[in-house]
Amino acid sequence: MTGDEACAEGALAAGCKFFGGYPITPATEIAEHIAKRLPQVGGVFIQMEDEIAAMASVLGASWAGVKSMTATSGPGFSLMLENIGLGICTETPCVVVNVQRAGPSTGLPTLGAQSDMMQARWGSHGHYEIIALSPSSPQEIFYQTITAFNLSEMYRLPVLIMTDEIIGHMSERVVIPEASEIQLFNRIKPEEKSMPYWPYIPGADGVSPMAVAGEGYRFHITGLTHDEKGYPVMSAEAHVHMVERITEKIKRNISHIIDTEGYYLEDAEIVVVSYGVSSRTSLSAVYEARSMGIKAGLLRLKTVWPFPEAILRTLASRVKGFVTVEINLGQIHLEVQRCVGGNVPTFFVGHAGGTIIPPEHVLSVLKDAF
Numbered sequence: 001m002t003g004d005e006a007c008a009e010g011a012l013a014a015g016c017k018f019f020g021g022y023p024i025t026p027a028t029e030i031a032e033h034i035a036k037r038l039p040q041v042g043g044v045f046i047q048m049e050d051e052i053a054a055m056a057s058v059l060g061a062s063w064a065g066v067k068s069m070t071a072t073s074g075p076g077f078s079l080m081l082e083n084i085g086l087g088i089c090t091e092t093p094c095v096v097v098n099v100q101r102a103g104p105s106t107g108l109p110t111l112g113a114q115s116d117m118m119q120a121r122w123g124s125h126g127h128y129e130i131i132a133l134s135p136s137s138p139q140e141i142f143y144q145t146i147t148a149f150n151l152s153e154m155y156r157l158p159v160l161i162m163t164d165e166i167i168g169h170m171s172e173r174v175v176i177p178e179a180s181e182i183q184l185f186n187r188i189k190p191e192e193k194s195m196p197y198w199p200y201i202p203g204a205d206g207v208s209p210m211a212v213a214g215e216g217y218r219f220h221i222t223g224l225t226h227d228e229k230g231y232p233v234m235s236a237e238a239h240v241h242m243v244e245r246i247t248e249k250i251k252r253n254i255s256h257i258i259d260t261e262g263y264y265l266e267d268a269e270i271v272v273v274s275y276g277v278s279s280r281t282s283l284s285a286v287y288e289a290r291s292m293g294i295k296a297g298l299l300r301l302k303t304v305w306p307f308p309e310a311i312l313r314t315l316a317s318r319v320k321g322f323v324t325v326e327i328n329l330g331q332i333h334l335e336v337q338r339c340v341g342g343n344v345p346t347f348f349v350g351h352a353g354g355t356i357i358p359p360e361h362v363l364s365v366l367k368d369a370f
Helices: 003-014 028-041 051-063 074-089 117-122 138-155 165-169 236-251 276-291 309-316 331-340 359-369
Strands: 016-021 044-047 067-072 094-102 108-112 131-133 158-164 260-263 270-274 296-301 303-305 321-326 346-350
Touching: 003 016, 003 028, 003 067, 003 094, 003 138, 003 158, 003 165, 016 028, 016 051, 028 044, 028 165, 051 067, 051 074, 051 094, 067 074, 067 138, 074 094, 074 117, 074 158, 074 236, 094 138, 094 165, 108 165, 117 131, 117 158, 117 303, 117 331, 131 138, 138 158, 158 165, 158 276, 165 276, 270 276, 270 359, 276 296, 276 321, 276 359, 296 309, 309 321, 309 331, 321 331, 321 359, 331 346, 346 359
Parallel strands: 016 044, 016 067, 067 094, 094 158, 131 158, 270 296, 270 321, 321 346
Antiparallel strands: 094 108, 131 303, 260 296
16 A cells, blocks of 8 residues: 555554544545545544645544544645644644655645655744654654654644655555454543543643543643643743643653664664665665675654754764765754764765665765765
C-alpha cells in the first residue's frame, strides 16, 4: 500500500476514532482512505470548511474523549498552526500529519520536499516544545502513526508526523500485525468526578491526568495564560509558570521520546545525518562509501523534534565531520552545526524540493570532503 494509506491504517490501529480534515495534495489519500474505514470501526470522519476548522474539530474531539487526527500539506499546515498552538497551550493530545511538498505558497503540489521542518518546530507563536516524527517508508509510517498517538496521550500535546509526497505516494509492502501485538497508551483520567478538577496539576512525570467532557468532570479550559485550575491569570508570574510546565514535561522525558537509528557509527570517521526519504538514499551512499574504504556512517533521525543534541555532541567529539542530507536548503543542517559548534567541519547536500536526492550526490561529498 502507499504511505498515505499505511498512515491511515496506523491511525486505526492506534484507536483513532475521529478525523477532521480538508483535502490537499499530497495528503488527500489519507483522508480518502480513513473516510472509508472509520465508519467500519465506529469512528467519525468530517470534512471541514478549511484547515483552521479542521484543526479546531480535532481538538474538540480529543476533549470529548476520542483519539483524533488530521492530515495536510504545507499550505494547510500553515493555517493549522494557530490551533496547534492552542492544543499545546491546553495540553490536548492529537496527531497532525504533514505530507510535505515544495513551497513557498502553493509551490509544487505533486512533488516532494522536506521544507517544513523548521515550521514544525517554531511555526506557532510563543515558546513551546513539540514532538515531530519522520518516517522513511510506508511500513514505518504505519508504526510511527501508532507511536504518535501514544506520545500524544502520554505527554498531552499535538504530535506531528513530518512525512513527504514521496513517502506518501510510494507503494511498498506493509505488514499489519494483529491487534494483540500493538502496544497502546490510553489517557489517564482523574479518579474523582464529584469535586472540581484542576486540569493542569502535573504528576511525577510532569503530565497531569486528563478529564473528558460529558463524563461528569467539572473543569475549565482556555487558551489564555492560565493557572493549574485552568482559569485565566493575566500576570507574568502565571505565564512563566505555565510555559515552564508545558516545556519541562517534554524536556524531562526527552530520553524516552527521542528515537534514532545508526549505521556503522561505531568506527565512523564521517557521519551522514538524514531523515525521512532522504535517509534512504543516504544509506545507499554510505554503503557505497564503505565499499571504497571510506569510513562513513549514518545517523537517521526517526524523531526530529526534540532534536537529538546529546547524540550529535557525542559523535562530534570523535569524528572528523558531518554531512547533512535533506530536501530543503539546510534547515536541519543548521541544527547539526549548532550542536557540533564548529569543532568539526559540516557539509550540506540538498536542494529546494521537487526531486529525491540521488545517492551519488551524497557519495560525491563523502569522497571530496574527506
